[in-house]
Amino acid sequence: MKRRTIKVDYLARVEGEGALYIRMKDGQVTDVKLKIYEPPRFFEAFMRGRKYTEAPDITARICGICPVAYQMSASQAMEAILGIRVEGPLRDLRHLLYLGEWIESHMLHVYMLHAPDFLGYQSAIEMARDHPEVVQRGLQLKKYGNEIVAVVGGREVHPINVRVGGFYRVPTREELQSLVDKLKWGRDAALETVRWVASFDFPDFEMDYEFVALRHPEEYAILEGRILSNKGLDIAVHEYDDHFEEIHVPYSNALHSRIRGRGSYLVGPMARFNLNFDRLSPLAQEAAREVGLLPPCRNPFQSIIVRSIETLHAFDVALRLVENYDMPDSPVVEAEPRAGTGYGATEAPRGLLYHRYTIDDQGIILDAKIVPPTSQNQKAIEEDLWHFVPQNLDLPEDELVWRCEQAIRNYDPCISCATHFLKLHIERE
Amino acid sequence: MARKPKLAVWKFASCDGCQLSLLDCEDELLTVADRVEIAYFLEASRAVVKGPYDLSLVEGSITTPHDAKRIRQIRRMSRYLVAIGACATTGGIQALRNFKDVREFVQRVYARPEYIETLEHSTPIAAHVSVDFELQGCPVNKYQLLEVIAAFLHGRRPNIPTHSVCMECKRRGVVCVMVARGIPCLGPVTQAGCNALCPAYHRGCFGCFGPKETPNTASLSARWLEMGVPREDLVRAFRGFTGYAEAFRKESMSHETADHQG
Ligand code: SF4
Numbered sequence: 001m002k003r004r005t006i007k008v009d010y011l012a013r014v015e016g017e018g019a020l021y022i023r024m025k026d027g028q029v030t031d032v033k034l035k036i037y038e039p040p041r042f043f044e045a046f047m048r049g050r051k052y053t054e055a056p057d058i059t060a061r062i063c064g065i066c067p068v069a070y071q072m073s074a075s076q077a078m079e080a081i082l083g084i085r086v087e088g089p090l091r092d093l094r095h096l097l098y099l100g101e102w103i104e105s106h107m108l109h110v111y112m113l114h115a116p117d118f119l120g121y122q123s124a125i126e127m128a129r130d131h132p133e134v135v136q137r138g139l140q141l142k143k144y145g146n147e148i149v150a151v152v153g154g155r156e157v158h159p160i161n162v163r164v165g166g167f168y169r170v171p172t173r174e175e176l177q178s179l180v181d182k183l184k185w186g187r188d189a190a191l192e193t194v195r196w197v198a199s200f201d202f203p204d205f206e207m208d209y210e211f212v213a214l215r216h217p218e219e220y221a222i223l224e225g226r227i228l229s230n231k232g233l234d235i236a237v238h239e240y241d242d243h244f245e246e247i248h249v250p251y252s253n254a255l256h257s258r259i260r261g262r263g264s265y266l267v268g269p270m271a272r273f274n275l276n277f278d279r280l281s282p283l284a285q286e287a288a289r290e291v292g293l294l295p296p297c298r299n300p301f302q303s304i305i306v307r308s309i310e311t312l313h314a315f316d317v318a319l320r321l322v323e324n325y326d327m328p329d330s331p332v333v334e335a336e337p338r339a340g341t342g343y344g345a346t347e348a349p350r351g352l353l354y355h356r357y358t359i360d361d362q363g364i365i366l367d368a369k370i371v372p373p374t375s376q377n378q379k380a381i382e383e384d385l386w387h388f389v390p391q392n393l394d395l396p397e398d399e400l401v402w403r404c405e406q407a408i409r410n411y412d413p414c415i416s417c418a419t420h421f422l423k424l425h426i427e428r429e
Numbered sequence: 430m431a432r433k434p435k436l437a438v439w440k441f442a443s444c445d446g447c448q449l450s451l452l453d454c455e456d457e458l459l460t461v462a463d464r465v466e467i468a469y470f471l472e473a474s475r476a477v478v479k480g481p482y483d484l485s486l487v488e489g490s491i492t493t494p495h496d497a498k499r500i501r502q503i504r505r506m507s508r509y510l511v512a513i514g515a516c517a518t519t520g521g522i523q524a525l526r527n528f529k530d531v532r533e534f535v536q537r538v539y540a541r542p543e544y545i546e547t548l549e550h551s552t553p554i555a556a557h558v559s560v561d562f563e564l565q566g567c568p569v570n571k572y573q574l575l576e577v578i579a580a581f582l583h584g585r586r587p588n589i590p591t592h593s594v595c596m597e598c599k600r601r602g603v604v605c606v607m608v609a610r611g612i613p614c615l616g617p618v619t620q621a622g623c624n625a626l627c628p629a630y631h632r633g634c635f636g637c638f639g640p641k642e643t644p645n646t647a648s649l650s651a652r653w654l655e656m657g658v659p660r661e662d663l664v665r666a667f668r669g670f671t672g673y674a675e676a677f678r679k680e681s682m683s684h685e686t687a688d689h690q691g
Contacts, residue, residue, distance in 0.1 A: 039442040039492045040547060046525035050665060057635070061522045061670065064446020064568060108452065112473060123474030125462045135459070143455040154626050156453055157446040157568040158637070161630050168632040331631075405475070414445075 020404060022385060027393055032385045034378055034408065047368040052078045052337055052359045053164055059355070059370065060158050063414055065108070068101040068149065069348030070370075071162040072223065073355040077344030078164040081359060082335040089328040090166045091223070093152055096176075096321045097159070098222050098346070099314040100148025103186070104156065105349035106269075106307040106314075107145060109412045110197065111138025114304050117406040118200040134196065137189055141311070144179075144186045148318060151175055166332035176322045183319040190312035191287055197304045198291035203403070205388055206298040209380060210259065211271035214347050220272070220279040220313060222347045228275055229265065230296070238343040240354050246371065257376040264379035267351025268411065269306040270297055284313035300384055300410040307412075337363030348373055350412055374413045381411055434483035434582050437469035439503055441489025441496050442523055442551060446568040447514035448472055448488050454571050461575070465582065480506030484581045486574075490516040490523060490551045497548070497557055504558040509581045512554040513574065515567035515671045519639055522567070524551040524673035528681075551673070562587060567637040567670040570622045590621050591642040594634050597625035606633055613653050615666060618644035618676070639671035646680035660684050 004024045023031040043062055050058060055074040060067035072094060079086060086094065111134075112124040121127040128135035146156040151171055153159025161167050212233065214225030227235050227243075235243055246255040259265050274295040277285065288294060293305050339361040345354045351373030358367040388407050392400055438448050452458065452473060468478035485507035491497050504510055512518050520527065527550045554560055564577050564587075573589055580587035590596075594616035598605060606612040606628045614633035616625070620641040627634045640646075646667070653663050667681035 039496060041442055041492070041523040041551075042526055043523075046523075046529070051662070054665070058522060061444050061446075061567065064444040064449045067444075067446070108449075112452065122476035123467075125459070125467060125474065126476070128459055128462070132459075139455040139458065142453075146453060146455075154630050155623075157449060160627050160632060168627075169630045402475075 020385075020408060022389055022404065024389070024393075027390065029386055029389050032382045032389075034382050034385075036378075044368045044370060047357075047365050050365050052081070052357070052363040052365060055355075055357065055365065055368075056162050056164065057158070057160075062370070062372070064157050065105055065414060066101060066348045066350065066353075067158045068098055068153065068162070069346060069353050070355075071159070072098060072346045073344040073348075073353045073370075074357075075162060075164050075344070076224070076346065077342040077355045077357050078359070079333075079335075080342035080344065081340040081357070082164070082337065082342075084165060084333045084335045086166055086333055089326055090170070090331070090333070092321050092325065093167065093170060094162075095219075095223055096318055097149060097152040097162070099318045099321075100145050100152065102222070102314045102349050103145025103311055103318075104142055104149060105145075105412075106311045107138055107142035107193075109349075110193065110304055110307050110311070111135060111142070113412070114307075114406075114409055115197065115200075117402070117409060118197075118304070137192070141186055141189050141193065144182045145314075147182065148179060151179060163332060165334060166330075168331060170328055170331045173325060173327055176325050179322050180319065183315055183322060187283070187312065187315040187319060190308065190315050191283075194287045194291055194305065194308040194312055197308050198293065200304070202299060202301045203388075203392075204299075205301060205384075205391070207300065207380075207384060207387065209270075209298060210262065210265040211274050212259075212265045212267050212352060212376075213271040213275045214345060214352065215276055216279065218279070220276050220281070220317075224346065227345065227352070229259075230274060231262070233259070237345040237354070240343065240345065240371075241356070241369075244371070244376075246375070255375050256378050257371060258379060264383055265376065266380045267373050267376045268303070269310055269349075269351075270300065270303050271351060272347060273297060273306045273309065280309070281313045281316040283316050284309050287312055300407065303410050303412075337361065341367075350374060350414055351376065372414070374411070377411050377413065381408055381413065384410070433464065433466040435468040435478065435481075436465040436578070437480070437482040437485045437503075437507070438467075438472070439469070439485060439487045439489075440471070441487065441500070441517070441554075442492040443489030443514065443516045443521065445472065445488070447516070447566075447574075448486070450568050450571040450574055451486075454575060457575060461578065465578075481508065482506055483508050484578065485510045486578075487512050487517050487554050488514055490520045490553060491557055492523060492548050492551045494548060500554060500557050509561045510554075510558065511562045511564060511577055511581065512560050513564045513577075514569050515565065515637060515639060516551075517554045518563040518565050518674070519671040520551040520553050520673040522670050522672075525668065526551060527673055528668060553673075564589065565620050565639040565671070566622050570624075573622055592621055593617055593641045593644070594619045594621055594623065594625055594628070594638070597621045597623070598628050601625050601629065603628045606631060607652075607656075611656065613656060613658050613662075613666070615649070617649050618646050635666065635669055636677065637670045639674045640676035644676050646676055647683075650680060650684065 019035040021033040056071040059070040154161045210231045212229045214221035215228045216225035277295045341358040354371040356369040577587045612633040615636040616634040620638045664681045667677045
C-alpha cells in the first residue's frame with residue numbers, strides 16, 4: 001500500500017492566502033482540500049448600521065484587484081431599492097470603467113501569474129530575463145487598463161469616483177480622448193496576446209462543468225443580465241438565493257457555493273465565453289476562430305486564452321465607448337432613500353458577483369449579503385483536482401505539485417474576495 | 430559585486446490592494462527587480478528565498494492568534510520592517526468590529542463557530558512589533574511606496590510629507606469643496622499622499638490616508654455640525670477605513686458618548 005500526500009502550504013501567484021492538501025492511497029485520490037486560511041474580515045457584519053451610500057466604497061475593500069466589480073454590484077443593488085436606473089452616457093462610463101478593470105485584472109493574471117506556469121518560470125520577473133519584450137507588452141497592456149480605471153474612477157486601486165446613481169464628476173470628452181491611441185495600441189497588442197497564449201502546450205483535460213454567467217440581450221454581459229447556465233438555469237438576479245446556497249466547510253475560511261439540488265458550477269471567463277460567444281465583439285470572435293478556440297471550451301487550462309480574448313473584446317468595446325462619448329449634463333441620478341431589499345449582480349473579472357442589501361427608510365443598511373466568484377468556484381477547483389491528479393501520477397513529485405498549483409491558478413482565484421464574509425449571526429437571549 | 434538587498438512582501442488581513450500597488454508600478458517594476466532580490470512575494474512568485482531579509486513590507490492587520498505569532502517571526506527575520514497601508518497602520522476597515530459591543534459577540538456567532546479562529550480586535554502591525562516606518566493610505570500611493578523602498582535600501586529616512594490634504598488642494602489649485610460647494614470634507618485632518626484626489630473629483634475627502642500629524646479633529650467636527658451634518662454621519666465619517674487610528678477613534682467615540690447622553 002502506497003500513501004502519498006501533496007501539500008502546498010502557501011499557494012503562490014494567487015491573490016490572497018490559501019493552501020492545497022491532497023491525499024492518495026494506492027493511486028487513488030482520497031481527499032482534496034483547497035484550504036483558505038486568509039483571515040475572515042466580516043464585511044457583512046460591519047456593513048450593518050452603515051449608510052447605503054457607503055456600500056460601494058466599503059465593499060471595494062474586499063478586493064484590491066477587482067474593486068470596481070464590488071462598486072458596480074453594490075451600486076446597482078442600491079439603485080434597485082431607490083427605484084432609479086443609470087442609463088445613457090453614465091451607463092457607458094460604468095461599462096468603460098469596468099472594462100478597464102477587466103483588462104488590468106486579466107493582464108495581471110495572464111502575464112504575471114499564469115503564463116509563467118506554461119513556460120516553466122517561477123515568476124514573470126524571472127520570465128522577463130528571457131522574454132523581456134513579452135513581459136513589457138503585458139505590463140503595458142495592464143497599465144492601459146489601469147489608465148482607463150484612473151481616468152474614469154480617479155485611481156487604479158479603490159477608485160473614488162463611483163457612487164450610487166452614477167459618479168461624483170464625469171470626465172470631459174478631451175479627458176477620454178487621451179485614451180484613444182493607447183486603446184488602439186492595446187487592441188493590437190491584445191490580439192498578439194491571444195496568438196501568443198494559444199501557442200502554449202495545454203494538458204489534455206476536460207470537465208463537464210455547469211457554466212453560470214449573466215446574459216444580456218445585446219452586450220457581452222458585464223453590468224447586468226439574467227443568470228443563465230448551460231444546464232437549464234435561467235433566472236432573474238433577485239431569484240439567486242432560491243437557486244444557490246452556501247456551505248460552511250471546516251477546513252476553509254471561505255464558504256462554498258452550490259446550485260441547490262445539483263452541486264458545483266463554474267463562473268468566470270470560460271463560463272461567459274461559452275454562454276455568450278455570440279455577444280463578443282466581431283474582432284474578438286474572429287481572433288477566437290483564428291486560434292481555433294470555439295465554445296464549448298471545457299479545458300480549464302485554456303482559460304488563459306479566453307482571458308486574452310476577453311481582453312481584446314474589452315479594448316475593442318472601450319475604444320468604441322470612448323469615441324462615441326458625449327458628456328452628460330449631470331454626473332448622477334439623484335434619489336432619496338426608501339426602505340426595501342435590492343439585488344445586484346455583475347460580471348467581475350473572475351465571474352458572477354452577487355450583492356443583496358436591505359435598508360430602512362433612512363438609508364441605513366440592515367442586512368448585507370455578498371457572494372464573490374471565488375467562493376462559487378471553490379468546489380469546481382477541488383473537483384478538477386480529484387480528476388486531474390490520478391491522470392498525472394507518473395509525473396515527478398515537484399512537477400505534479402506545480403501542475404496542481406497551476407490547476408488552481410487556472411481560476412485566477414482571489415482568496416481575499418472569498419474570505420471577506422463569514423457571516424456573524426448575533427444571537428440575543 | 431555586493432549582493433542585492435533582499436525584499437520580502439507579507440500579507441495579513443487585507444484586500445491585496447497595497448501589494449498590488451507594487452505590481453501596478455508597470456514602468457518601474459523590472460528596474461526594482463533588477464536592484465533588489467525579490468526574496469518573498471507570493472502574489473508575484475513561487476520562488477521563496479529564506480530570510481533574513483533586508484526590507485520587509487507588511488500589508489494587512491492582525492486578526493488571528495496565528496497571525497500575531499507570524500508577525501513576530503517576520504520581525505525577527507527582517508532588518509527593516511515597514512507597514513504599508515491603512516490595514517497595517519491602523520487596523521483597516523476590518524477594525525470596524527473593534528467598535529461593536531463585545532457583549533453582543535456571544536458564543537455562537539457563526540453557523541459553525543468551532544471552525545473559525547479570530548481575535549476580537551483587528552490591530553495594526555505596530556501594536557505587535559516595532560515598526561521602522563508606517564506608510565499610510567487605503568491604498569498606499571505607489572510613488573510613495575517606491576520612495577520608501579528606495580530610502581530604506583539607501584539607509585535614509587523616506588521623504589513622505591505629513592501635512593494635510595488641504596495643502597495638496599492648494600498646490601493643485603483645487604477649489605475648497607467645503608467652502609465652494611458646502612460638501613463636508615475630512616481633508617483638514619487627513620494626511621496628504623493622494624494628491625487631493627477626492628476634492629479634485631468634487632467629492633469630500635473620506636480619510637483613507639488616515640490622520641495627519643497632530644490633527645485638530647474637534648474643530649473640524651464643530652464645523653461639520655455647523656454645516657448641518659447629523660452627528661451619526663460625523664461618527665460614521667471618522668469611523669471609516671482608518672477609523673481605529675487614535676485621533677479618529679477618539680473623535681468618533683467622543684460624539685457617540687455625547688449622543689448617548691443627549
Ligand atoms: S489598506 Fe486598503 S488597499 Fe491596502 S490592503 Fe488594506 S483595504 Fe486594501
